[in-house]
Amino acid sequence: xxxxxxxxxxxxxxxxxxxxxxxxxxxxxxxxxxxxxxxxxxxxxxxxxxxxxxxxxxxxxxxxxxxxxxxxxxxxxxxxxxxxxxxxxxxxxxxxxxxxxxxxxxxxxxxxxxxxxxxxxxxxxxxxxxxxxxxxxxxxxxxxxxxxxxxxxxxxxxxx
Amino acid sequence: xxxxxxxxxxxxxxxxxxxxxxxxxxxxxxxxxxxxxxxxxxxxxxxxxxxxxxxxxxxxxxxxxxxxxxxxxxxxxxxxxxxxxxxxxxxxxxxxxxxxxxxxxxxxxxxxxxxxxxxxxxxxxxxxxxxxxxxxxxxxxxxxxxxxxxxxxxxxxxxxxxxxxxxxxxxxxxxxxxxxxxxxxxxxxxxxxxxxxxxxxxxxxxxxxxxxxxxxxxxxxxxxxxxxxxxxxxxxxxxxxxxxxxxxxxxxxxxxxxxxxxxxxxxxxxxxxxxxxxxxxxxxxxxxxxxxxxxxxxxxxxxxxxxxxxxxxxxxxxxxxxxxxxxxxxxxxxxxxxxxxxxxxxxxxxxxxxxxxxxxxxxxxxxxxxxxxxxxxxxxxxxxxxxxxxxxxxxxxxxxxxxxxxxxxxxxxxxxxxxxxxxxxxxxxxxxxxxxxxxxxxxxxxxxxxxxxxxxxxxxxxxxxxxxxxxxxxxxxxxxxxxxxxxxxxxxxxxxxxxxxxxxxxxxxxxxxxxxxxx
Numbered sequence: 001x002x003x004x005x006x007x008x009x010x011x012x013x014x015x016x017x018x019x020x021x022x023x024x025x026x027x028x029x030x031x032x033x034x035x036x037x038x039x040x041x042x043x044x045x046x047x048x049x050x051x052x053x054x055x056x057x058x059x060x061x062x063x064x065x066x067x068x069x070x071x072x073x074x075x076x077x078x079x080x081x082x083x084x085x086x087x088x089x090x091x092x093x094x095x096x097x098x099x100x101x102x103x104x105x106x107x108x109x110x111x112x113x114x115x116x117x118x119x120x121x122x123x124x125x126x127x128x129x130x131x132x133x134x135x136x137x138x139x140x141x142x143x144x145x146x147x148x149x150x151x152x153x154x155x156x157x158x159x160x
Numbered sequence: 161x162x163x164x165x166x167x168x169x170x171x172x173x174x175x176x177x178x179x180x181x182x183x184x185x186x187x188x189x190x191x192x193x194x195x196x197x198x199x200x201x202x203x204x205x206x207x208x209x210x211x212x213x214x215x216x217x218x219x220x221x222x223x224x225x226x227x228x229x230x231x232x233x234x235x236x237x238x239x240x241x242x243x244x245x246x247x248x249x250x251x252x253x254x255x256x257x258x259x260x261x262x263x264x265x266x267x268x269x270x271x272x273x274x275x276x277x278x279x280x281x282x283x284x285x286x287x288x289x290x291x292x293x294x295x296x297x298x299x300x301x302x303x304x305x306x307x308x309x310x311x312x313x314x315x316x317x318x319x320x321x322x323x324x325x326x327x328x329x330x331x332x333x334x335x336x337x338x339x340x341x342x343x344x345x346x347x348x349x350x351x352x353x354x355x356x357x358x359x360x361x362x363x364x365x366x367x368x369x370x371x372x373x374x375x376x377x378x379x380x381x382x383x384x385x386x387x388x389x390x391x392x393x394x395x396x397x398x399x400x401x402x403x404x405x406x407x408x409x410x411x412x413x414x415x416x417x418x419x420x421x422x423x424x425x426x427x428x429x430x431x432x433x434x435x436x437x438x439x440x441x442x443x444x445x446x447x448x449x450x451x452x453x454x455x456x457x458x459x460x461x462x463x464x465x466x467x468x469x470x471x472x473x474x475x476x477x478x479x480x481x482x483x484x485x486x487x488x489x490x491x492x493x494x495x496x497x498x499x500x501x502x503x504x505x506x507x508x509x510x511x512x513x514x515x516x517x518x519x520x521x522x523x524x525x526x527x528x529x530x531x532x533x534x535x536x537x538x539x540x541x542x543x544x545x546x547x548x549x550x551x552x553x554x555x556x557x558x559x560x561x562x563x564x565x566x567x568x569x570x571x572x573x574x575x576x577x578x579x580x581x582x583x584x585x586x587x588x589x590x591x592x593x594x595x596x597x598x599x600x601x602x603x604x605x606x607x608x609x610x611x612x613x614x615x616x617x618x619x620x621x622x623x624x625x626x627x628x629x630x631x632x633x634x635x636x637x638x639x640x641x642x643x644x645x646x647x648x649x650x651x652x653x654x655x656x657x658x659x660x661x662x663x664x665x666x667x668x669x670x671x672x673x674x675x676x677x678x679x
Contacts, residue, residue: 007339014346014353021614022622025346025353028610032335032342039332078381078587081556082580085563089576092567101560108556113387119553127557131564134212141215141568 001040007033080111096146097136101128168290171522174219175530183216183224184527189539191231196239196543197554202232203597206494207376208558210368210501211565218502219520225498226478226524227531229491230282233471234532237274237463238543241267253442253466260458272404273463275536277416281468282529284420285475290522292428293483293511305616306627310636312609315486316602317640326593327648333594337374337602338609340365347611348618360574369566369579370603371497374596375490377579378586380559387552403537415445415465423469427476427488437476441469475525482517485510487604490597496604501569 011029088104105124114120132149135141143149174180194205205228213221240251241258254274261270303311316334343354344364355361419441426437445465446455455462477488487493504514511518566579586596620626628634 003336010354014351021348022617023614025349025351028614029339029342029353032339036332036335036339039328039335043328043332072387073385074387075385077384077387078584081381081384081559082584085559085576085580088560088563089567089573092573101564105556105560108560109553112384112552112556114550114552119550123553123557127560131561135564135568142571143568144571 001037001044004033004035004037004040007036009033077111081108084108084111093144094146096149097143098128098132098148098152099146100144101131168287168522170516170519171526174223174519174523175527177220179217180220180223180523181527183220184227184524185531185535187224187227187524188231188234188528188531191228191233192235192539192543193231194228195232195235195237197549197551202229202491203375203379203494204558205229205232206491206498207372208561208565210372210494210498211562211569213498214501214569218504218514219516219523221498221502222495222517222520223524223527225495226474226521227528229474229495230471230525230528230532232491233474234274234278234536235539235543237278237467238271238540241270241274241463242544251438251466251470253438254463254470256456257459257462257466260456261460261463264458266458269404269408269460270463271540272409272537273412273460274467275532275540276409276412277419277464277467278471279529279532279536280416281420281423281471282475282525282532284417284468285424285472286522286525286529288421288424288428289475289478289525290518292479293518303632305612305619306630306633307636309609309612309616310633310640311484311486312605312612313640314636314643315480315484315605316609317643329593330595330598333589333596333598334602336594337599337604338606340370340599340603341606342610347607348614360572365603366570366572366575366578367500367603368497368569369575370582371493371600372562372566373579373582374586374589374600374603375494376562377559377583378590378596380555380562381583381587382590383551384555384559412460412464414448415441415461416468418444418448419465419468420472423472424476426469427473428479429476437473438466438469441465478521478525482511482521485608487601490600493597493600493604500604 008030011026011033014026014029084104084107087107088100091100091103094100102124105127106120109120109124129152132143132152136143136149175184190209191202191205195202206225209228210225213224216224236251237254237258240255241262244255244259244262258270258274261267316338341364343361345351345362346353352362419438422441422444423437426440442455442462442465445461446452449455449459449461451459451461474491477492480486480488481492481495485496487496499510499517504510504517563576563579566575567573569575586599588594589596589599616627617624628637
């Protein structure tokens with residue numbers, strides 16, 4: 001609902017051009033925003049109605065994918081993974097593809113509560129090397145190079 | 161008819177290219193591996209490799225992606241049979257009967273049925289695909305903006321099959337996707353909209369990273385909420401993989417053929433899905449079976465009908481996707497995303513403008529079927545071990561592979577930001593029942609929807625009656641209304657059943673939990 005209202009407000013700032021059609025660059029956005037606002041309001045009302053009717057304040061699941069029962073859940077881990085991804089993208093131009101990917105892979109596997117040395121160290125190294133060969137050598141794509149990348153580049157020729 | 165025959169001929173000729181054959185084999189293997197890993201479906205299988213297709217030629221790329229989707233469908237029966245865990249919603253019936261057969265020590269029979277039904281379903285569906293898609297694309301050649309707008313409407317209304325349990329939430333998700341498509345220059349006047357002063361957003365939101373974020377990254381990080389291995393679920397089945405023999409398989413011809421026909425035809429209807437096709441095929445097989453009591457308790461006929469329909473529906477879903485430019489499932493959404501990468505414009509004119517896509521698709525369908533015939537049984541026996549792979553490793557690697565692929569498209573950190581942001585939004589959409597495939601379809605179809613509406617109104621001098629009263633426009637919009645009514649009615653029916661079930665005395669199994677309580 002808030003998103004819809006925001007869209008309607010932002011659409012009013014869109015200026016019209018020389019070539020005019022009946023709807024214009026702002027009209028479609030306003031209709032869409034209005035639709036989102038109405039649907040959002042209906043969902044809020046429905047939720048409130050169900051809450052009033054519910055027993056002990058529990059509301060029926062309205063879609064949504066739950067977790068596997070009986071196993072621990074971490075609400076933070078998805079955000080940790082997103083942070084790892086963001087850090088990888090920012091590190092990439094600075095320290096090169098292989099190092100950045102290896103570090104990110106280690107961090108991601110560690111976040112999944114894996115403590116085996118092979119899975120924490122060997123698998124990420126193999127993964128970063130294989131992906132570098134696949135993208136840089138086979139597909140011919142240029143990837144940021146750090147000192148480690150340059151070291152391997154002397155041994156592995158372009159295959160594409 | 162001539163174009164249909166040409167399509168089959170060119171498709172066969174395309175299989176003569178060693179590069180295409182290589183990608184077909186790799187695609188089927190990759191798809192089968194992803195399908196065999198519980199939780200990794202076609203969305204992830206296609207999403208992870210989609211950026212790789214950027215450097216490929218169009219025909220091998222399309223054949224590769226089609227082969228992957230077929231491989232996934234083939235592979236996802238393995239965890240269903242071995243662990244009782246369906247790889248995709250469409251294989252839940254295979255899980256019921258297949259796992260029951262595994263518990264009785266008949267894993268080999270179940271796997272053999274799956275293999276036979278899989279490639280037979282594919283082979284039967286191919287000529288139907290060609291016969292249906294060619295006339296559709298010819299009809300759309302005469303369409304102007306009002307008719308094209310109606311087709312885009314149909315694509316968005318057909319989302320009822322992707323909206324999940326709540327149609328309101330599904331339509332809101334689709335509207336959100338259309339909203340994302342509005343970022344950038346206006347399609348008629350080129351006025352900048354919703355770019356918030358960011359230079360990177362002026363040409364519009366990068367479609368492929370946004371779609372991958374909504375469909376693939378969201379699913380990956382949702383799966384990573386829980387760090388467990390499959391052994392922790394204590395679902396152990398026997399893994400005897402002896403081939404059951406051809407005499408056993410020939411007895412399953414009837415449910416396989418009927419399942420294939422139902423899968424192809426139902427899958428071709430925009431708004432219906434592969435899941436709907438397999439359910440209908442299963443019910444039909446049960447009605448005509450001499451042993452209906454075995455269904456749900458370990459029926460090879462049930463597995464045969466389910467798997468043949470599921471495989472045949474892949475070709476069926478390609479009919480509206482390529483013929484009308486309307487993606488019928490999340491797999492088809494990603495296929496259209498791949499076509500975007502190759503420079504094709506998804507929409508009703510797709511095949512008319514690029515008939516080589518049809519040849520590549522036929523090559524993909526046919527070649528993948530032949531690969532499954534040749535090595536499918538061997539692949540199944542190997543994949544039985546793969547099902548036990550540690551998901552705590554698989555998901556982080558798949559996550560990083562997707563990031564690398566998106567970065568490699570334009571070497572843009574901003575694309576990765578778009579991917580992660582859409583992934584975060586998609587994660588919350590999944591948690592609270594909003595359909596991410598619906599949002600992705602809205603994103604892909606939104607630009608065409610708006611531009612054809614506005615250009616169509618210009619064409620008829622803003623006369624709305626003249627706009628909607630054009631024959632094809634009126635016919636297609638009527639189908640849209642019927643689809644929406646059907647969606648509303650079925651949602652009300654489901655809601656009543658849920659309410660009736662919840663009013664029964666609560667038990668440890670029957671209590672419904674609010675996903676918000678997990679946060």
